[in-house]
Amino acid sequence: MTTAIERKPQRPWQKTLFEIIFEADTPAGKWFDIVLIVVILLSVLTVMLDSVAGIRNEHGPLLYAIEWGFTVVFTIEYVLRLLCVGRPIRYAVSFFGIVDLLAILPTYLSLFIFGSRYLAIVRVLRVLRIFRVLKLGHHTKEASVLKRALYASHRKILVFLFAVLTLVIVIGALMYIVEDPAAGFTSIPRSVYWAIVTLTTVGYGDISPQTGPGQFLAAIVMILGYSIIAVPTGIVTVELSQASRPAKTNTQACPSCSAEGHDNDAVHCKYCGARL
Numbered sequence: 613m614t615t616a617i618e619r620k621p622q623r624p625w626q627k628t629l630f631e632i633i634f635e636a637d638t639p640a641g642k643w644f645d646i647v648l649i650v651v652i653l654l655s656v657l658t659v660m661l662d663s664v665a666g667i668r669n670e671h672g673p674l675l676y677a678i679e680w681g682f683t684v685v686f687t688i689e690y691v692l693r694l695l696c697v698g699r700p701i702r703y704a705v706s707f708f709g710i711v712d713l714l715a716i717l718p719t720y721l722s723l724f725i726f727g728s729r730y731l732a733i734v735r736v737l738r739v740l741r742i743f744r745v746l747k748l749g750h751h752t753k754e755a756s757v758l759k760r761a762l763y764a765s766h767r768k769i770l771v772f773l774f775a776v777l778t779l780v781i782v783i784g785a786l787m788y789i790v791e792d793p794a795a796g797f798t799s800i801p802r803s804v805y806w807a808i809v810t811l812t813t814v815g816y817g818d819i820s821p822q823t824g825p826g827q828f829l830a831a832i833v834m835i836l837g838y839s840i841i842a843v844p845t846g847i848v849t850v851e852l853s854q855a856s857r858p859a860k861t862n863t864q865a866c867p868s869c870s871a872e873g874h875d876n877d878a879v880h881c882k883y884c885g886a887r888l
Contacts, residue, residue, distance in 0.1 A: 627867075629696040633689075634865040648689070649739055652715075655682035656736050663730060679729060683719040686735075690716060698868035702884060706870065711737045761851035768847045776840060780807040783833055790825040797821075813837045 635641040661667050662675045690712050694700040703709045715735040722729035784804030791797040796819035797806065806819045810833045821827045865871065868886035880887055 626696045629692060630865075630867055633693055633696060634867075634870055651682065651685065652735050652738050655679070655686075656733060658682065659730060659732050659735075679719060679732070683716050683732075686712070686716045693870070697870050698866075698886060699884060702869035708738070708870070757852065761848055765847045765851040769844050772843055772847070776811070779836075780804055780811055783807040783811070783829065787821065787826060787829060790829065791821050791823055795820065795822045795826070797826075807833060810834060811837045811840060813841065 631638055632640045632644050636645055658675055658678050662672070662679065668675065693703065693709075693712065697703045704713070711734065715732065715738060718731035718734070719729050721731075781800075781804055784807045785800050787806060788797050788800045788803040791803070797803045802819070809816050809819075810830060813834070821830050866881035866884060866886055866888060868881060869884040871881060871883040878888060
């Protein structure tokens with residue numbers, strides 16, 4: 613009897629399609645991923661060339677047609693991924709599922725929103741699959757360690773960001789009080805913008821204090837900036853040092869949710885529980 617966590621049996625054509633699209637251990641799967649990565653890079657190049665005014669004026673219609681051709685190909689591929697995976701909804705809401713969807717939406721949105729097709733540059737994120745194709749398992753393992761460290765430190769970083777946000781609001785309000793509007797501090801939001809730029813040591817220079825109290829406050833903000841920048845780095849570094857190394861993983865994708873990164877001796881998917 614099939615349990616709730618096991619995937620539904622797939623038809624032969626679904627299994628074959630799954631091995632080609634999601635698996636990189638088979639020759640067909642590897643070639644599919646290589647061709648897909650080449651097509652992705654060509655589509656990104658097309659979007660970049662279309663943003664150059666001179667090239668767009670001369671070859672605009674051709675680039676537009678090529679872009680639609682890539683979009684149709686990616687749309688068909690996305691639909692096939694949903695058809696061959698055991699749990700299409702789980703795949704659709706996964707990282708690569710969302711990226712695959714975002715890769716095709718901008719071109720369709722361009723029919724209603726001018727210029728939105730340039731957002732198709734997000735397709736470059738799909739090239740991350742090259743780690744799976746080239747068997748760079750150790751990179752995947754290190755990415756997993758970084759992911760765990762970031763997750764473990766996200767509460768501390770959120771508290772830190774809230775404290776920084778409070779600080780820049782207070783500093784912006786003080787600067788609005790002590791500085792003349794002629795210097796550019798025409799409102800508290802404008803002054804908060806200056807505080808953020810100064811505290812992060814970016815220093816655009818479009819607004820600068822002119823009075824003695826304002827320059828004194830600016831000096832304090834500059835000094836604080838150097839110490840504040842080091843805080844999130846230290847938080848993540850501590851979590852990285854404490855993150856344990858995961859077991860060796862392979863490139864096998866779950867037939868149900870398409871998740872990867874399973875242990876070599878894994879029998880069931882550690883994300884959805886389906887049998888591998």
